Amino acid sequence: MTSALSHLECSKCAARYDADAIAHLCACGAPLLVRYDLERAARTLTREALASREPTMWRYEELLPLRELTKRVSLHEQMTPLVRMRRVGRELGIEALFVKDESTLPTGTFKARGAAVGVSRAKELGVRAFAMPTNGNAGAAWAAYAARAGIEAHVVMPVSALEINRVECTMAGAQLTLVNGLIGDAGQIVAREVAEHGFYDASTLKEPYRIEGKKTMGLELAEQFDWNVPDVIIYPAGGGVGLIGMHKALHELQALGLIADRMPRFVAVQAEGCAPIVEAWKARRSESTPWNNAQTVAFGINVPKALGDFLVLAALYETGGAALAVSDRELLEVQSVVGAREGLFICPEGAATVAAAKRLREQCWIAAGERVVVINTGTGLKYSGVVRS
Amino acid sequence: MTSALSHLECSKCAARYDADAIAHLCACGAPLLVRYDLERAARTLTREALASREPTMWRYEELLPLRELTKRVSLHEQMTPLVRMRRVGRELGIEALFVKDESTLPTGTFKARGAAVGVSRAKELGVRAFAMPTNGNAGAAWAAYAARAGIEAHVVMPVSALEINRVECTMAGAQLTLVNGLIGDAGQIVAREVAEHGFYDASTLKEPYRIEGKKTMGLELAEQFDWNVPDVIIYPAGGGVGLIGMHKALHELQALGLIADRMPRFVAVQAEGCAPIVEAWKARRSESTPWNNAQTVAFGINVPKALGDFLVLAALYETGGAALAVSDRELLEVQSVVGAREGLFICPEGAATVAAAKRLREQCWIAAGERVVVINTGTGLKYSGVVRS
Numbered sequence: 003m004t005s006a007l008s009h010l011e012c013s014k015c016a017a018r019y020d021a022d023a024i025a026h027l028c029a030c031g032a033p034l035l036v037r038y039d040l041e042r043a044a045r046t047l048t049r050e051a052l053a054s055r056e057p058t059m060w061r062y063e064e065l066l067p068l069r070e071l072t073k074r075v076s077l078h079e080q081m082t083p084l085v086r087m088r089r090v091g092r093e094l095g096i097e098a099l100f101v102k103d104e105s106t107l108p109t110g111t112f113k114a115r116g117a118a119v120g121v122s123r124a125k126e127l128g129v130r131a132f133a134m135p136t137n138g139n140a141g142a143a144w145a146a147y148a149a150r151a152g153i154e155a156h157v158v159m160p161v162s163a164l165e166i167n168r169v170e171c172t173m174a175g176a177q178l179t180l181v182n183g184l185i186g187d188a189g190q191i192v193a194r195e196v197a198e199h200g201f202y203d204a205s206t207l208k209e210p211y212r213i214e215g216k217k218t219m220g221l222e223l224a225e226q227f228d229w230n231v232p233d234v235i236i237y238p239a240g241g242g243v244g245l246i247g248m249h250k251a252l253h254e255l256q257a258l259g260l261i262a263d264r265m266p267r268f269v270a271v272q273a274e275g276c277a278p279i280v281e282a283w284k285a286r287r288s289e290s291t292p293w294n295n296a297q298t299v300a301f302g303i304n305v306p307k308a309l310g311d312f313l314v315l316a317a318l319y320e321t322g323g324a325a326l327a328v329s330d331r332e333l334l335e336v337q338s339v340v341g342a343r344e345g346l347f348i349c350p351e352g353a354a355t356v357a358a359a360k361r362l363r364e365q366c367w368i369a370a371g372e373r374v375v376v377i378n379t380g381t382g383l384k385y386s387g388v389v390r391s
Numbered sequence: 392m393t394s395a396l397s398h399l400e401c402s403k404c405a406a407r408y409d410a411d412a413i414a415h416l417c418a419c420g421a422p423l424l425v426r427y428d429l430e431r432a433a434r435t436l437t438r439e440a441l442a443s444r445e446p447t448m449w450r451y452e453e454l455l456p457l458r459e460l461t462k463r464v465s466l467h468e469q470m471t472p473l474v475r476m477r478r479v480g481r482e483l484g485i486e487a488l489f490v491k492d493e494s495t496l497p498t499g500t501f502k503a504r505g506a507a508v509g510v511s512r513a514k515e516l517g518v519r520a521f522a523m524p525t526n527g528n529a530g531a532a533w534a535a536y537a538a539r540a541g542i543e544a545h546v547v548m549p550v551s552a553l554e555i556n557r558v559e560c561t562m563a564g565a566q567l568t569l570v571n572g573l574i575g576d577a578g579q580i581v582a583r584e585v586a587e588h589g590f591y592d593a594s595t596l597k598e599p600y601r602i603e604g605k606k607t608m609g610l611e612l613a614e615q616f617d618w619n620v621p622d623v624i625i626y627p628a629g630g631g632v633g634l635i636g637m638h639k640a641l642h643e644l645q646a647l648g649l650i651a652d653r654m655p656r657f658v659a660v661q662a663e664g665c666a667p668i669v670e671a672w673k674a675r676r677s678e679s680t681p682w683n684n685a686q687t688v689a690f691g692i693n694v695p696k697a698l699g700d701f702l703v704l705a706a707l708y709e710t711g712g713a714a715l716a717v718s719d720r721e722l723l724e725v726q727s728v729v730g731a732r733e734g735l736f737i738c739p740e741g742a743a744t745v746a747a748a749k750r751l752r753e754q755c756w757i758a759a760g761e762r763v764v765v766i767n768t769g770t771g772l773k774y775s776g777v778v779r780s
Contacts, residue, residue, distance in 0.1 A: 057446045057469075077472075077474065077734055077735065078472030078474055078492070078495075080446075080469055080470075080472065080495065081469075083466075083467030083469065085466065085467055089541075103467070105499075106467075106469065106495045106496070106497070107495070108495070108734075108735075109736070110494075110499070110770060110772055145734075146730075146734035146735070146736065147734055148734070149730065149731055149732065149733065149734035150733055150734035150735075151734075152478075165775060166772060166775045169775045170736055170772070173726070173727060173730035173731070173736050173771065174730050174731060174734055174736070175730065175731030337562070338562060341535075341538065341562035341563050341564065342538055342562070342563060342564030343538065344538065344539055345466055345497075345534075345535035345536055345537070345538035345539035345540075345563055346466065346497075346535070346539075347498070347535065347559055347562050347563070381499065381770075381772070382562065383499055383555060383559070383770070383772050383773060384772060386554065386555045386558045
């Protein structure tokens with residue numbers, strides 16, 4: 003029962019890299035993926051073994067990249083609940099509608115998963131300082147785990163990001179830079195900081211480990227559905243790492259024999275004001291084109307061009323999934339409905355997935371009786387300004 | 392494995408009431424406490440049985456008042472983590488310093504515990520609409536569970552409460568009234584609404600069940616410390632229900648034989664701007680005197696006179712505990728220290744408990760080597776305005 007970490011592999015050209023050295027992108031420019039010795043993992047990661055493990059994301063130890071789990075940087079990442087939405091489900095004609103509620107994680111969003119594994123692994127590899135661009139919640143999460151790890155965090159975020167994210171970074175003692183632009187502009191500043199100061203580049207997909215953290219959403223879902231995966235998983239796609247991670251997780255579980263070959267159909271939801279992946283999917287392209295004048299109240303998915311877009315699209319094509327965009331008006335309306343009917347204060351990005359479920363059911367893309375999971379990526383509490391607007 | 396609910400008992404005159412009828416205060420004016428058939432509970436609530444139960448607050452079913460647990464109103468109240476604070480602990484000279492982090496509960500605060508049990512039991516008793524005064528977080532939690540239950544919620548809160556709490560109530564579809572005054576003034580409006588419209592009075596301690604929810608903090612702590620309770624538990628006391636509940640919980644566990652006779656020393660922390668229980672404790676009185684011009688940034692503990700003050704004080708006296716007040720400056724400073732050293736964004740009320748631990752250690756009231764638990768009652772995310780001020 004230790005990590006079955008084997009090596010790193012390029013997501014495009016399949017080049018192989020040592021997992022115990024610091025690595026960022028492949029020489030070909032594509033993100034690296036973490037690979038495991040799945041045969042070895044299968045020996046100890048069994049349904050029976052899981053039954054007696056602690057109910058946190060670390061229970062899937064074999065499929066996580068930490069060499070020494072006891073030295074992990076943790077704020078206690080409990081498995082997040084799968085909450086049935088009976089009333090909303092009935093209204094939408096989706097009887098088996100569930101929300102995977104990520105708001106209960108440290109820092110209030112699913113970004114804690116990526117940060118917990120990313121920072122833990124960075125620490126294990128000897129990193130003392132990192133830099134990263136963010137739309138806010140990821141930066142806040144990485145700042146918190148950096149504080150816990152005693153690592154220096156340099157976070158660059160758009161000035162238009164949620165103000166609470168600035169407070170979180172400051173509270174965690176991170177170095178915060180605000181940029182008058184979007185996340186891509188923040189990324190350019192980070193690239194300069196990395197080049198000048200030798201910081202570890204913790205940009206999305208430029209380090210291979212946050213995917214492994216996000217992946218645990220998929221592992222938990224499989225287990226919570228008693229290894230009989232749902233029919234549809236709907237995810238709000240900004241950088242897309244959560245979807246890439248869940249898809250990777252389910253393939254690993256298949257290799258381990260823990261789930262059958264059937265995959266859920268993955269759905270990527272974007273906002274009408276920033277929908278590059280949706281456009282690419284409609285045109286059956288393998289990569290997206292940068293979106294101009296991106297804008298949405300669901301700021302977490304305001305990503306004009308994602309480095310991992312091709313992996314998201316590949317997962318959609320492979321699983322017979324879909325991509326669609328919803329309007330800010332639609333998602334804010336749905337947010338209120340979920341609050342009033344279910345008592346859940348979900349975030350705008352999470353609301354986008356419920357709005358998407360509604361549309362997909364209306365179009366009969368979701369059939370009657372199908373089991374549908376929407377991902378609420380974080381707490382609505384962070385967005386009080388947005389809600390009132 | 393069902394509730395061992397027996398009856399209701401007056402906390403002052405010991406008069407006995409039927410637990411299966413709606414009940415509020417005793418005829419003598421004091422709060423009612425829920426009593427169980429502890430002998431019956433002891434038969435099934437064992438360490439061994441607990442090992443295989445779900446990791447939520449409902450695992451202590453025998454000591455909860457729901458007749459039909461499967462019909463509970465739930466947003467998935469997972470056990471909250473006990474997080475070691477190594478760095479802060481070292482700085483304070485308290486090596487074994489832990490925070491019980493309640494921010495991971497639905498609605499982001501420990502109020503979810505009281506609301507989950509309170510609303511569940513109200514629903515079980517046939518309640519269709521309730522009214523309650525609140526400093527904000529309790530109202531938000533009760534509104535959320537009311538939405539989930541399909542019960543009408545009438546919430547009255549001071550206009551000076553956190554704005555996010557208004558948003559939460561509105562999002563959950565509650566009827567919200569703002570009052571230009573303190574929680575006592577809100578209470579008077581509630582009393583009128585109750586008299587006029589026949590609403591169920593869900594004011595703190597005017598219904599007996601929220602204590603039972605809050606109590607689970609104590610049950611979890613005992614189990615998380617492997618049934619060897621810590622030496623000191625420090626709690627931010629507004630209405631004081633959490634402290635009353637934890638104290639009650641530990642007595643019940645003693646009766647069940649799950650823990651030994653030794654009690655932790657309970658500490659009630661208040662703000663210097665509103666410290667009625669501290670003043671009463673210093674004078675060794677059994678009740679507090681209403682505080683004039685109450686004011687603190689830790690709004691959750693801005694309670695000039697608590698109905699259950701005598702129960703809080705009794706618990707302090709019985710356990711050899713203490714009460715002390717900290718300044719807003721002190722607690723805001725400590726909040727930043729905890730953020731930067733531990734990566735935890737705790738709320739001002741939670742920060743007050745850490746500030747209190749610091750003082751009590753300096754005064755040697757906490758001895759070297761003692762195991763100390765501070766309660767972080769909620770997420771700091773709700774207080775971004777306070778932090779910046």
